[in-house]
Amino acid sequence: MRIILAVLLAAPLALAADETAPKAETILDHFIEVTGGKAAYEKRHSKVSHGTVEFVGRGIRGQMTEYDEAPDKLYRTAQFEGVGDEEEGVDGKVAWEKSSMQGPRIKEGKEKDESMEEAMFNEPLLWRQIYSEVTTAGSELVNGEDCWKVTAATKNGKTENLFFSKKTGLLLKETAVQTTQMGEIPVETLMSDYREFGGVLEPATLRQKFAGQELLLRINDMKVNTEIPADRFALPPDIQALVEKAKKAEKPEASGAANAGGGEFTVYMSGNQVETEKYSLVSADGKYTWSGSGEAHMGPMQMKIQNYTIVTDAHNQPLEADLDMQLGQILRKVKTTFADGKARSEIASAQGPQIKEDAVSADTVVLAYPVPVFPLSVLARKVSFEPGQTQQLHAYLIGQKEVPVTVKYLGRETVEFANQKADLHHLTGSVTLQPGQDMSMDMWVTDDRRIAKILVPAQKLEVYRQGYDRIVPPPPPATAPPDAAPPKSN
Amino acid sequence: MRRGILACVLCLALGPGSGAQNPAAGLSPQERRLNQQSFEYVWTTIRDKFWDPAFGGLNWQAVHDELKPKMDAAQTMPEARAVLTEMLGRLKLTHFEIIPSDAYSDLDDVTAPRGDGETGIDLRVIGDKAVVNDVDPDSPAANASVRRGWEIERADKTELSRTIAKAGQAYQHSSLRGLVLRQALLGRLQGNIGEPIEIVFRDGAGKTVVKQVPEARPRGTLTKFGFLPAAYVWIESRRVAPGVGYIRFNMFLDPAHVMKEFGDAVEACMSCRGLIVDLRGNPGGIGAMAMGMAGWFVDRDGERLGTLYMRDGTLNFTINPRPEVYSGALAILVDSTSASTAEIFAGGLKDLKRARIFGERTAAAALPSAIEMLPNGDGFQYALANYISEGGKALEGSGVEPDVEAPWTREALLAGRDPALEAALDWIESVKKGTQ
Numbered sequence: 001m002r003i004i005l006a007v008l009l010a011a012p013l014a015l016a017a018d019e020t021a022p023k024a025e026t027i028l029d030h031f032i033e034v035t036g037g038k039a040a041y042e043k044r045h046s047k048v049s050h051g052t053v054e055f056v057g058r059g060i061r062g063q064m065t066e067y068d069e070a071p072d073k074l075y076r077t078a079q080f081e082g083v084g085d086e087e088e089g090v091d092g093k094v095a096w097e098k099s100s101m102q103g104p105r106i107k108e109g110k111e112k113d114e115s116m117e118e119a120m121f122n123e124p125l126l127w128r129q130i131y132s133e134v135t136t137a138g139s140e141l142v143n144g145e146d147c148w149k150v151t152a153a154t155k156n157g158k159t160e161n162l163f164f165s166k167k168t169g170l171l172l173k174e175t176a177v178q179t180t181q182m183g184e185i186p187v188e189t190l191m192s193d194y195r196e197f198g199g200v201l202e203p204a205t206l207r208q209k210f211a212g213q214e215l216l217l218r219i220n221d222m223k224v225n226t227e228i229p230a231d232r233f234a235l236p237p238d239i240q241a242l243v244e245k246a247k248k249a250e251k252p253e254a255s256g257a258a259n260a261g262g263g264e265f266t267v268y269m270s271g272n273q274v275e276t277e278k279y280s281l282v283s284a285d286g287k288y289t290w291s292g293s294g295e296a297h298m299g300p301m302q303m304k305i306q307n308y309t310i311v312t313d314a315h316n317q318p319l320e321a322d323l324d325m326q327l328g329q330i331l332r333k334v335k336t337t338f339a340d341g342k343a344r345s346e347i348a349s350a351q352g353p354q355i356k357e358d359a360v361s362a363d364t365v366v367l368a369y370p371v372p373v374f375p376l377s378v379l380a381r382k383v384s385f386e387p388g389q390t391q392q393l394h395a396y397l398i399g400q401k402e403v404p405v406t407v408k409y410l411g412r413e414t415v416e417f418a419n420q421k422a423d424l425h426h427l428t429g430s431v432t433l434q435p436g437q438d439m440s441m442d443m444w445v446t447d448d449r450r451i452a453k454i455l456v457p458a459q460k461l462e463v464y465r466q467g468y469d470r471i472v473p474p475p476p477p478a479t480a481p482p483d484a485a486p487p488k489s490n
Numbered sequence: 491m492r493r494g495i496l497a498c499v500l501c502l503a504l505g506p507g508s509g510a511q512n513p514a515a516g517l518s519p520q521e522r523r524l525n526q527q528s529f530e531y532v533w534t535t536i537r538d539k540f541w542d543p544a545f546g547g548l549n550w551q552a553v554h555d556e557l558k559p560k561m562d563a564a565q566t567m568p569e570a571r572a573v574l575t576e577m578l579g580r581l582k583l584t585h586f587e588i589i590p591s592d593a594y595s596d597l598d599d600v601t602a603p604r605g606d607g608e609t610g611i612d613l614r615v616i617g618d619k620a621v622v623n624d625v626d627p628d629s630p631a632a633n634a635s636v637r638r639g640w641e642i643e644r645a646d647k648t649e650l651s652r653t654i655a656k657a658g659q660a661y662q663h664s665s666l667r668g669l670v671l672r673q674a675l676l677g678r679l680q681g682n683i684g685e686p687i688e689i690v691f692r693d694g695a696g697k698t699v700v701k702q703v704p705e706a707r708p709r710g711t712l713t714k715f716g717f718l719p720a721a722y723v724w725i726e727s728r729r730v731a732p733g734v735g736y737i738r739f740n741m742f743l744d745p746a747h748v749m750k751e752f753g754d755a756v757e758a759c760m761s762c763r764g765l766i767v768d769l770r771g772n773p774g775g776i777g778a779m780a781m782g783m784a785g786w787f788v789d790r791d792g793e794r795l796g797t798l799y800m801r802d803g804t805l806n807f808t809i810n811p812r813p814e815v816y817s818g819a820l821a822i823l824v825d826s827t828s829a830s831t832a833e834i835f836a837g838g839l840k841d842l843k844r845a846r847i848f849g850e851r852t853a854a855a856a857l858p859s860a861i862e863m864l865p866n867g868d869g870f871q872y873a874l875a876n877y878i879s880e881g882g883k884a885l886e887g888s889g890v891e892p893d894v895e896a897p898w899t900r901e902a903l904l905a906g907r908d909p910a911l912e913a914a915l916d917w918i919e920s921v922k923k924g925t926q
Binding site for chain 2: 084102307353
């Protein structure tokens, strides 16, 4: 009996040579089982880990301590010789980092999402919450061990590749593009030396390779369910100061300017979230300043809009615009001033600086293509709500050229969202990007001219303002083959 | 899933190391083997990590095949190092070099470093003369009444004019001339702590002055970072005029100490009309410190000093605005001995139109690099990436041009003046507080 049991334990997910790959859901659930099981995970509510960290081959070493507490708190600190302290934390709402070299900062956007995810206690148990889709993508060797490869799409648009040993079910490798303040960095993490900590197996050695460097992290001890002082996860004073500063920036009345609007948009393509952005609108000294930032993942293309600012006069005529973005590895920085019917752009890129002048109309709306979308708000403020009238306007694609825009007001209509029904103004129009290439769109706008929703049917593009939630269509009926045989425990 | 720590600690290393060479000695079979392994390691690292996979048109395999026999035939450590240096020299870039193993001093007794004594003199080569441009106030040179503007003719037995002529010829048309000469000449002024060095000066009146200047422990805190040779790091700050702060530090190292002092100095000067950061004589250090320091002067999210271009991707030198940011006039002083991270800091803030630059063109040696230990015990420095400043220009090879040229002159130094500092003060006077 013992021998048979040993054979069963040795062959959890390793099937015959003509094996059929198990479903990704099965592999991920099996990982929970082989590392201790759901009940064991749920008995843990806090961890305190101590270890060492080393930049391999660089002579830079340090000590590391990490505190984790359910449901979503994390504090990590490392002391490197010759460098000082590096800290990062998540208090459930704010994700932050504080470096002896780079100073304190609050994480935003995708970087914040990733940190919040990492802080989720018992993260392996929560994979259904983290991933929108998981797929078994074949098998690969990791350090000589045959592994199932699972490709997982996170709900914020990232893709992770997870490699689980066919023999043990343990996670041995993960590859992902990690968002940092310095950019998107491909990271490969190798896990080994699994040990039991409070009833759950965790890797005690992690080796991370990124940007030509290798970081070796060893956990020497981990105390589970230890009482952690409440202030361990409190925001350090300079992080708290940054939080207060950001709040004040969202309320520019304190500086004498009026907060004339702003908001956040989410963009979907073919039903998948591909971009998020936020913007502010400030009115001061007879001018409007639109300022925003965002991140987009459209298939293999990644785009980060560090900043896009447009300044118009009180009549929404452009005065200046400033774009700073990164498309994949290509940087683009454009500063444009508008005067006397001309747009004068200073363009800085890896190829060097250049100056460009374009003729523009006084009523031109300054856009960046394809994102961000918030500058269309300027168009929404300019158009007339006169029914039946076709309006000819212009859009200047910053640093490129002016193109014609046609808009027609179709009247008021009730639009249904996942969280409300709203009475909105419907505009339809088209932008001629190239001669003979018109991009049609429909826009729904509130009484105070804020865009609530945009549809671009030809590109299967949907845009929703925060507060106007997209209705998720029901999934198609399942046509997949029956489940594979249930996994055997390790 | 767990990601562990991801901390991008980027190192922009200093300029050429100044360690002493090993005396010529025959190599044992093991030493030969380690040199050969080091050769392969250096060549492979460049092959796999150099950011331009075309090596700027250089046939990297051919370089290997040509130099391998020379490494195999090397009879001494200096000969072996010369082969590696020649290999790296084919790239024609800074931040590729071999650091001799004896540049890594014994740190066990930090109270009495051996052979690392300094006089407190700083110098620049003006024309073809070594000229004292600064004397540390608490130093033996100050106690010996050495004056700024004095020419240094001889240090111990070394006629400095010969060093200047030899090194100056090699770097005649190079932006590195000032940096290399300063380091080479300062090395001639070093000696064992407590022992005097005889220095022959020519004073402002043209008279010869001979001084016996004791060597003292260098100014600052001994700091170690990775495989960079240990170095003494200091920072100072003061008011140079009513409402004008001044900060100066010799290297971008020892972040725990330097960043704190830098920040304290800025915070103490938040209401100043102007702030001057003096990077003359600063050969660089940890790149991330430039980002952190810039955060005290740039209050907009998403700004960066520049971008690294590696073979596999790019990294932004992003600035993190501090909770409170200094908004007054910012002047940065640079000269031909300002290099690497100093150039990234000055160049980036200039491109962002946040700072005005005074002095001389910088050394044009700004590449982020790593330093690793070779099997033979030498250090191997190599650039990880190309670096483009925010204005779109590569600093490597071009440097940072000052907005206001204010070079060192002997006449000014003899008169107790500092042209670049004076130009910065004049500019601050002309600028209203809070605007530039």
